[in-house]
Amino acid sequence: xxxxxxxxxxxxxxxxxxxxxxxxxxxxxxxxxxxxxxxxxxxxxxxxxxxxxxxxxxxxxxxxxxxxxxxxxxxxxxxxxxxxxxxxxxxxxxxxxxxxxxxxxxxxxxxxxxxxxxxxxxxxxxxxxxxxxxxxxxxxxxxxxxxxxxxxxxxxxxxxxxxxxxxxxxxxxxxxxxxxxxxxx
Amino acid sequence: xxxxxxxxxxxxxxxxxxxxxxxxxxxxxxxxxxxxxxxxxxxxxxxxxxxxxxxxxxxxxxxxxxxxxxxxxxxxxxxxxxxxxxxxxxxxxxxxxxxxxxxxxxxxxxxxxxxxxxxxxxxxxxxxxxxxxxxxxxxxxxxxxxxxxxxxxxxxxxxxxxxxxxxxxxxxxxxxxxxxxxxxx
Amino acid sequence: xxxxxxxxxxxxxxxxxxxxxxxxxxxxxxxxxxxxxxxxxxxxxxxxxxxxxxxxxxxxxxxxxxxxxxxxxxxxxxxxxxxxxxxxxxxxxxxxxxxxxxxxxxxxxxxxxxxxxxxxxxxxxxxxxxxxxxxxxxxxxxxxxxxxxxxxxxxxxxxxxxxxxxxxxxxxxxxxxxxxxxxxx
Amino acid sequence: xxxxxxxxxxxxxxxxxxxxxxxxxxxxxxxxxxxxxxxxxxxxxxxxxxxxxxxxxxxxxxxxxxxxxxxxxxxxxxxxxxxxxxxxxxxxxxxxxxxxxxxxxxxxxxxxxxxxxxxxxxxxxxxxxxxxxxxxxxxxxxxxxxxxxxxxxxxxxxxxxxxxxxxxxxxxxxxxxxxxxxxxx
Numbered sequence: 001x002x003x004x005x006x007x008x009x010x011x012x013x014x015x016x017x018x019x020x021x022x023x024x025x026x027x028x029x030x031x032x033x034x035x036x037x038x039x040x041x042x043x044x045x046x047x048x049x050x051x052x053x054x055x056x057x058x059x060x061x062x063x064x065x066x067x068x069x070x071x072x073x074x075x076x077x078x079x080x081x082x083x084x085x086x087x088x089x090x091x092x093x094x095x096x097x098x099x100x101x102x103x104x105x106x107x108x109x110x111x112x113x114x115x116x117x118x119x120x121x122x123x124x125x126x127x128x129x130x131x132x133x134x135x136x137x138x139x140x141x142x143x144x145x146x147x148x149x150x151x152x153x154x155x156x157x158x159x160x161x162x163x164x165x166x167x168x169x170x171x172x173x174x175x176x177x178x179x180x181x182x183x184x185x
Numbered sequence: 186x187x188x189x190x191x192x193x194x195x196x197x198x199x200x201x202x203x204x205x206x207x208x209x210x211x212x213x214x215x216x217x218x219x220x221x222x223x224x225x226x227x228x229x230x231x232x233x234x235x236x237x238x239x240x241x242x243x244x245x246x247x248x249x250x251x252x253x254x255x256x257x258x259x260x261x262x263x264x265x266x267x268x269x270x271x272x273x274x275x276x277x278x279x280x281x282x283x284x285x286x287x288x289x290x291x292x293x294x295x296x297x298x299x300x301x302x303x304x305x306x307x308x309x310x311x312x313x314x315x316x317x318x319x320x321x322x323x324x325x326x327x328x329x330x331x332x333x334x335x336x337x338x339x340x341x342x343x344x345x346x347x348x349x350x351x352x353x354x355x356x357x358x359x360x361x362x363x364x365x366x367x368x369x370x
Numbered sequence: 371x372x373x374x375x376x377x378x379x380x381x382x383x384x385x386x387x388x389x390x391x392x393x394x395x396x397x398x399x400x401x402x403x404x405x406x407x408x409x410x411x412x413x414x415x416x417x418x419x420x421x422x423x424x425x426x427x428x429x430x431x432x433x434x435x436x437x438x439x440x441x442x443x444x445x446x447x448x449x450x451x452x453x454x455x456x457x458x459x460x461x462x463x464x465x466x467x468x469x470x471x472x473x474x475x476x477x478x479x480x481x482x483x484x485x486x487x488x489x490x491x492x493x494x495x496x497x498x499x500x501x502x503x504x505x506x507x508x509x510x511x512x513x514x515x516x517x518x519x520x521x522x523x524x525x526x527x528x529x530x531x532x533x534x535x536x537x538x539x540x541x542x543x544x545x546x547x548x549x550x551x552x553x554x555x
Numbered sequence: 556x557x558x559x560x561x562x563x564x565x566x567x568x569x570x571x572x573x574x575x576x577x578x579x580x581x582x583x584x585x586x587x588x589x590x591x592x593x594x595x596x597x598x599x600x601x602x603x604x605x606x607x608x609x610x611x612x613x614x615x616x617x618x619x620x621x622x623x624x625x626x627x628x629x630x631x632x633x634x635x636x637x638x639x640x641x642x643x644x645x646x647x648x649x650x651x652x653x654x655x656x657x658x659x660x661x662x663x664x665x666x667x668x669x670x671x672x673x674x675x676x677x678x679x680x681x682x683x684x685x686x687x688x689x690x691x692x693x694x695x696x697x698x699x700x701x702x703x704x705x706x707x708x709x710x711x712x713x714x715x716x717x718x719x720x721x722x723x724x725x726x727x728x729x730x731x732x733x734x735x736x737x738x739x740x
Contacts, residue, residue, distance in 0.1 A: 009235070010232065010233075010234035010235070010236065010237070011234060011235035011236050012236055014235070044232075045232070046231075047195065047229075047230070047232070047273070047274045047277060048195075048267070048272065048273055048274055049195035049196060049274075050194075050195070050196035050199070051195065051196050051197055052195070082233070082276075082280045082283070082317075083276075083279055083280060083283050083317040083320050083321050084316055084317055084319075084320030084321075084682075085271075085276065085313070085316050085317045085320070086270075086276065087233065087276070087280065088232070088233055088273050088274070088275075088276035088277025088278070088279065088280045089232045089233055089234075089273070089277060089280075090273075091267075091268075091270065091271065091272070091273035091276050091277075092232060092272075092273025092274060092276075092277055093273070094267075094268055094273065095267045095268060095272065095273045095274075098267070098268050119703075120675055120676070120678055121675070123675055123678060123679065124316075124320075124678065124679075124682065127501065127639075127679065128270070128313065128316065130504070131269055131270050131309075131313065131497065132267075132268040132269055132270045134269075134500070134512040135268050135269030135270070135309075135512075136268050136269075136512075137512050137513065138512060139509075139512065139549075140512075142504040142505075142507050142508060142509065142510075143507065148674075179509075179553070182552045182553050183549070183552050183553070269497075304518075305490055305491070305493055306490070308490055308493060308494065309493065309494075309497065312454075312494065312686065315689070316682065319685070319697040320697075322697050322698065323697060324694075324697065324734075325697075327689040327690075327691075327692050327693060327694065327695075328692065333489075364694075364738070367737045367738050368734070368737050368738070379605075380602065380603075380604035380605070380606065380607070381604060381605035381606050382606055384605070414602075415602070416601075417565065417599075417600070417602070417643070417644045417647060418565075418637070418642065418643055418644055419565035419566060419644075420564070420565070420566035420569070421565065421566050421567055422565070452603070452646075452650045452653070452687075453646075453649055453650060453653050453687040453690050453691050454686055454687055454689075454690030454691075455641075455646065455683070455686050455687045455690070456640075456646065457603065457646070457650065458602070458603055458643050458644070458645075458646035458647025458648070458649065458650045459602045459603055459604075459643070459647060459650075460643075461637075461638075461640065461641065461642070461643035461646050461647075462602060462642075462643025462644060462646075462647055463643070464637075464638055464643065465637045465638060465642065465643045465644075468637070468638050494686075494690075498640070498683065498686065501639055501640050501679075501683065502637075502638040502639055502640045504639075505638050505639030505640070505679075506638050506639075
């Protein structure tokens, strides 16, 4: 099973990048998992514009993201929360990706995670990120996990300071992989 | 009272642009209204990136949008629906605008409209666009108006074919202006 | 595979009841499906009240609903839309059901349908009904189907007047059953 | 200005009841405010049922709630969170209230508060309670305030242990009252 994962943040020191690194560490310890650890900056895209699409097609970064999603059996995405919802950057990527038929997210299992310095652990972003993904047919796992106070959650090596976080993430990934492998054709 | 308005679409032949043109026509017939009719393409912005912000500040297009919102007493925005929600482009603009303090949308009355060739009249986009705006303190008018089958809704001059649409928009704008003028300090 | 289904409406002539009857007709034509066709009125419940729960436990109607969900492998629910969202009646039932551990909806595939005399086909209700179900761990199928103008959608025998509706519902149920059977342990 | 307030919980020792008591204490210290401090249990209502409405009309408790909303200039409601959303009890009350024309919530300023023993401070409930209220025309104040860990938030006299909570609630009520008084006709 090939799991593509990325943090939906362009920032180099992003907490979500650290979160995804913890995910990768857990995935590496599991058998039969192929990991496609992507960097959101690989998928550079302009703002979606119907005229641009008509004149030049889907931009290079969008095509790259589409290919990577198509080749994956399942996805794990960690997203920040901007203004109580999905980051415009992630929504814009979804908007471009949705322009190919069939939409690459369709029937694809997705696990949503988040990390934020705020107190609510990206809960609003997680619930608003589900919506467009489900609207285009993704199987978004019901349980999600967002970390509050993310600026104090990781040590200097980028590992969780609180061992319960690691444990919870491990268990969540296990249940998600059972769900994903049941759904993969 | 100065009303800024724009269609949250970059496409030249956008239905939301036509919708906003109808709004402007109505506003022009009203006394004491100053109209700032903006084009979303004036506010060209890259995808939000915390590192970019730190190195170069808010981009030129974002600063321009911020200034125009600050100078307006109230806003009317017409938005497409992408994948069952707010367009990434509009959310990205909100994300950049929210980086100044105080956030320009705070305590600002906003009326949300929409237009789509689809059957549901952008209803999901309208409800998802409310959320980040309200999260940053905007007074979003409860009633909204989205037009389904927008590809058949306008004549060659860009006017509503169905006179009820014009009537409904007129009434909605009237109620909204009463609301907005009550809230303007 | 045992499929429990009900219309989340107490009204005898409810459009959602007609919708569910069409579902049952389709399910009957499929092999290996056991149908539990429930009536929401069987599950009479008071408004949730923590004190009542402490003094008298979960009410009889709630226990009955819990048992039926536990015994089912998958669910199909057709829901009205009240005031742009999930009916209080359905949410109240979910609130009572969620009081047993493990929550009966957890890991249970659910297909959401809707019917309304309004023009938007319960789209807002469908999306708001997903949320509490997913919050308690249900696998809600991404695609949903809501019928607008439901007062004109059924003939005197309660069958769809528009044959496309029957076709679309049939296809949706087929894909849903594939999803559900993959997820059933 | 007459402010009606209630906790959307039937439980006697409800944290939201304590929250509303703190609201009342603050309102009492303000000039020109008439307080209608309601108890949600006064508005006993069955589950909404279209047939029941047709045969017997709106139930007594519903009529009482309608009258109290009509007589108020503005409302303050504190709501629990059940299963990641609005309690069925509160949604059911809104569903009954919405059956009179004009809908009593229309053009009525509403401030939403919440309290929960959980860690997320009813944030999902607050955002889901906005939706049906705004769908029927209420002016819901953008800022909301939900208290996490509510089981440890109040002392034996029911006052906030953390003085910042009192301060924040005081400031929020002040801004809300400015908003409400601007909108009251």
